[in-house]
Amino acid sequence: MKYLIRLAAGAVFALTVTVALADDSKGPPKPVANKLVTVQHGALPVILSAPHGGTEDVPGVKPRKGEGLPTGGNGFFAGRDGNTEELAAAISEAIEKTMGKKPYLVAAKFHRKFIDANRPPEIAYEDKAAKPTYDAYRDQLAAYCREVKKQHGSGLLLDVHGQGAMKDTVIRGTKDGKTVSLLTSRFGSQAHTGPKSFFGLLATNGCKVFPANLTDTEYATLNGGNIVQTYGSGDYGVDAIQLEFGGDFRDKGKLKATAEKVAASVKSYADLYLQK
Numbered sequence: 170m171k172y173l174i175r176l177a178a179g180a181v182f183a184l185t186v187t188v189a190l191a192d193d194s195k196g197p198p199k200p201v202a203n204k205l206v207t208v209q210h211g212a213l214p215v216i217l218s219a220p221h222g223g224t225e226d227v228p229g230v231k232p233r234k235g236e237g238l239p240t241g242g243n244g245f246f247a248g249r250d251g252n253t254e255e256l257a258a259a260i261s262e263a264i265e266k267t268m269g270k271k272p273y274l275v276a277a278k279f280h281r282k283f284i285d286a287n288r289p290p291e292i293a294y295e296d297k298a299a300k301p302t303y304d305a306y307r308d309q310l311a312a313y314c315r316e317v318k319k320q321h322g323s324g325l326l327l328d329v330h331g332q333g334a335m336k337d338t339v340i341r342g343t344k345d346g347k348t349v350s351l352l353t354s355r356f357g358s359q360a361h362t363g364p365k366s367f368f369g370l371l372a373t374n375g376c377k378v379f380p381a382n383l384t385d386t387e388y389a390t391l392n393g394g395n396i397v398q399t400y401g402s403g404d405y406g407v408d409a410i411q412l413e414f415g416g417d418f419r420d421k422g423k424l425k426a427t428a429e430k431v432a433a434s435v436k437s438y439a440d441l442y443l444q445k
Contacts, residue, residue: 200312203305204278207254209261211273214317214324214443215435216407217261218310218396220286221330222254223277230296232282238292242390245292247282250331252419254278257329259424263432268439273313275306287328287394310400318406323351323443325367325435326409328396334388335415340379341368342393342411345386348401349408356442365441367410370434376418376427388413 202208205225235245257276264272277286279302285293286306293303310326317324332340343349343361352360362383363369372378379388387393391413393401401409418427 200308201301201305203302205302206305206309207258207274207276207278208309209271209274211313212270213264213268213272213439214321214407215264215272215439216310216313216317216324216326217257217272217274217276217329218326219253219257219274219276219329220306220396221250221277221281222252222257223279223281224249224254225278225280227279227283227299227302230283230294230299233285233295242392243288243394246285249281250419251416252421252424253329253331253414255421256414256419256424256427259428260327260329260431263425263428264435267429267432267436272435273317275310275313277306287330287396289395310396311405314400314405314407321443322406323355324407325438325443326397326400326407327431327435328394328409328411330391330394330411330413331419332391332413332415334391335379337417338377338379338415339368339371339418340388340391340413340415341383342387342391342397342413343401343409344393344398348393348397349410350402351406352402352408352442360442365437367434367438370437371430374430374433376430 205227233247238245240246254276257274261272261274284299284303286303290303294300314326346353346361349361360366366383368378368383380386393411397409397411400407414427417423
């Protein structure tokens, strides 16, 4: 009888361990799909984000008012970054054509007046009905960053935006190097501020950039928002750069040319810094 009891207890223990292992193998829950967020699974250690180019309403959600909230570069703003959703898609296509594989992509279809995916929740939305869409964007971006770190060891997140301060210029946003500190710890400061840095490569490929002297301080109100600060060079294991495109780069007739210049820069950057 004691033998049978011990045998039964052993079987229960084995079953418990098996179930536990099975649960662990599932990993963290996958982000919930949302029709207002464009997602594309990639095969390169490159992630594109475009949080401010969407045009669609969020059902049941009224436009944000921003009452009592700070304004400015990291505060409340409801304006759309025109053609950045389309530009991110064009960059994705150009990267695939240049490198033979797709990058990861997360882009907002929703208008920024309802949700700002580049802000923390307390600024991003005012109606709790907007939370699932905000979470869908940010959770998917986080999941892609973790996947890139796991599969490739390092990666590059490019957050695509538009700005009206310098129409013929692409402005760099890294919090003056803080969001690419993993890169510089591995390859030195020249990987961020030298001619073969990402913005140095953009300049080589025909883009006017700011800062023109890559070692100079970045543009104060466009030097990196919540997305690059959250995912860049921290536990997510990727470096992150905010790309603020002037209007000349976002004109519908110039999207393809802009995308090709960015894709050429991504390829050179990947060859230099993203090889295991």
